[in-house]
Amino acid sequence: METWHLMALAVFTGIGLAGAGMPAYLRWAKGHGWGQVVREEGPQKHISKSGTPTMGGLVLILSGLLASFWWPVAGVDMWIFRLVVLAGAALGFVDDISKVLKHRNLGLKARHKLAVQAFIGLLLGGYIIAVRQPLGVFVPWVGFVGGAWAVMAVTLFVTAGSINAVNLTDGLDGLAAGTCIPALLAMSYICASSGHPELAVGACGLVGACIGFLWFNAYPARVFMGDTGSLSLGAALACMAILSGSELWLALIGGVFVAETLSVIIQVAYFKATSGKRVFRMTPIHHHFELGGLHEVQVTARFTVCGVLLALFAVLLYSGVL
Numbered sequence: 001m002e003t004w005h006l007m008a009l010a011v012f013t014g015i016g017l018a019g020a021g022m023p024a025y026l027r028w029a030k031g032h033g034w035g036q037v038v039r040e041e042g043p044q045k046h047i048s049k050s051g052t053p054t055m056g057g058l059v060l061i062l063s064g065l066l067a068s069f070w071w072p073v074a075g076v077d078m079w080i081f082r083l084v085v086l087a088g089a090a091l092g093f094v095d096d097i098s099k100v101l102k103h104r105n106l107g108l109k110a111r112h113k114l115a116v117q118a119f120i121g122l123l124l125g126g127y128i129i130a131v132r133q134p135l136g137v138f139v140p141w142v143g144f145v146g147g148a149w150a151v152m153a154v155t156l157f158v159t160a161g162s163i164n165a166v167n168l169t170d171g172l173d174g175l176a177a178g179t180c181i182p183a184l185l186a187m188s189y190i191c192a193s194s195g196h197p198e199l200a201v202g203a204c205g206l207v208g209a210c211i212g213f214l215w216f217n218a219y220p221a222r223v224f225m226g227d228t229g230s231l232s233l234g235a236a237l238a239c240m241a242i243l244s245g246s247e248l249w250l251a252l253i254g255g256v257f258v259a260e261t262l263s264v265i266i267q268v269a270y271f272k273a274t275s276g277k278r279v280f281r282m283t284p285i286h287h288h289f290e291l292g293g294l295h296e297v298q299v300t301a302r303f304t305v306c307g308v309l310l311a312l313f314a315v316l317l318y319s320g321v322l
Contacts (some may be wrong), residue, residue, distance in 0.1 A: 003197040007188060009205040010067040014208020017063035022216050023058065026223055027052035036224050037105045041285055052221060055096045057229020060177075060206075060213045061089045066230040067205030070242035071198045078198040080127065084120060084197050085206075088163060088235030091116050091226035102206075114160060120235065121159035124242050138245040140318075158247045161237045166234030167227060167265060168284045171304075172296045173219040175286060177210040179256045179307040180233050184210070185255045186311035187240045190318055196244045206236055219297050249318060255310040256303050262270065262283040 029035075035051035065082055074082075095107035122230035129135065129148050136144030137154045186205035213229075216222045225233075234257075241250035251258060263285035270279045282287040289299045316322045 003192055006070045006201050007192070007195075009070045010201045010204040011208040013067035013203045014064050014210075015212040017066055017206075018059055018212025019215055020233070021059045021063060022213065022223065025056060025059045028053065029223070029304060034100050036226070037099050037103060043282065043290060048117055049221070052224055054100070054226040055225040056213060056217065056223035057089065057092060057225035057227070057232060060209045060225055060229050061085060061232045061275060062280045063212065064204075064206035064209035067208055068202040070205075071201040072184040075198060076154055077243050078202060080124070080243065081199055081202050081236070084124065084239040085236045087116075087120055088232035089228050092167075092229065092231035095231075096226040096228050103107050117160045117163050118156060121156040122152070124159060124239065125155035128155060128242060132245070137247065141247060144277045154247055155242055158250065159209075159235070160240060161261070162238035162241070162250065162254065163231050163234035163259070165254065165261045166237070167230040168236040169286070170225060170227075170230040170262045171284055172286055172290070172300050174214055174217050175234065175300045176225060176230050177214050178300060178304040180237070180240065181207055181210050182304075182308045182311035183237060183253050183257075184233075186315050187237060187244075187250070187270065188248050189244070189315050190249060191240055191244045192194075193319070194244050194246065198238075199240050199243060203236070206233065219300070244276060246318075247294055249314055252314045252317075253311050260286065263288070312320055 030053055032051055034055055036049060036054040038046050038050040040054065062132075065085060068078070068082065071078060091113060095113065098107045099105055127172065128151050132151070134144045135148060135151065136146045137150050139145050140236050166176060169179060182280070184203045184207045188200040189196070191203060192200035201286075213225065237250060241247045263280055263283045265286060267278060267283040272279060281291040282288055286299050287305060290296055313322070
C-alpha cells in the first residue's frame with residue numbers, strides 16, 4: 001500500500017480512537033477528580049474553567065501512537081519517534097498528576113523538566129551523530145554544515161524549544177491542538193518527501209488524534225490535554241524534524257509556537273530591565289489579545305489560520321513551488 005494511503009488510514013484511525021476513547025476517559029476523570037487547577041495569575045475569566053477534566057492528552061497520544069501501527073514494518077526511526085513521544089507524555093503526566101494531587105497549579109520544577117528534556121535531546125543527538133552521513137545540520141539551499149557539536153547543540157535546542165513552545169501555546173480552548181494539526185501535516189509531508197515515510201504515518205496518526213480530541217476540547221472545552229498532551233506533541237514535532245534533518249523548517253512551520261515563546265522571553269526580559277514595566281498585557285501572547293477584547297474563540301481561530309498559512313508556505317518553499 002502506498003505511503004499516502006497509509007497516512008490517510010492513520011488520520012482516520014486517530015480520529016476514531018480519540019473520538020471513541022474520550023467519553024470513557026471523561027467519566028473516569030470526573031469520577032477520580034482529575035480536574036484542571038487554573039493558575040491564579042492568568043485571566044480572571046478562566047477561573048470558571050477550574051475543575052474541567054484534564055490529562056486528556058493520555059487518550060490523544062495513545063490514539064495517535066496506535067494509529068501509527070498502520071506502517072507495516074517499524075524501523076529504528078519509528079520506534080525512536082514512539083519512545084520520544086511517550087517520554088514527553090510521561091514527563092507531562094507526572095507534572096499534571098502532581099498538580100491534581102496537590103490541588104495547586106504547581107507541578108514539577110522547571111529545572112527538573114528541562115533536565116528530562118535535555119536527556120531526550122542528548123539521546124536523539126547521539127543517535128543522529130552515529131547514523132547521519134554527511135554529519136552536520138542541514139541548512140536549506142546550502143547543505144550540511146558543522147559537525148558533531150553543531151548537531152548536538154541544535155538537537156538540544158530544538159528538543160527543549162519545541163516541547164516548551166507547544167506547552168506555552170496550550171492556554172486557550174482548542175489552541176494547542178488546532179495549531180499542532182497544520183504543523184504535523186506539514187512535517188508529515190516533509191518526512192514523506194525526504195525518505196522518512198514511517199515518520200509521516202506517525203505524524204498523521206497524531207493529526208487524526210488531535211482532530212478527534214478537538215471535538216471535546218473546542219470552546220467551551222469539556223477536557224484539557226494538560227502537559228501530558230502538550231509536552232508530547234512538542235516532542236513529536238521536534239523528533240520528526242531532527243530525524244528528517246528538517247530542524248530549520250520546523251522554525252517556519254511552527255511560527256505560532258515561536259511567537260508564543262518569544263513573547264514570554266521579551267516580557268520577562270523587559271520586566272526585569274525596567275523594574276516592572278510590560279510590553280504585552282499578559283503572556284504568552286494569546287492572552288495579550290484576549291485581554292485586548294477578543295473572545296478566546298477569535299484568538300484561537302486566528303492563531304490557527306496563521307498556523308495553516310505558515311505550514312502551507314513552508315511546504316510550498318520546501319517543494320520548490322515558491
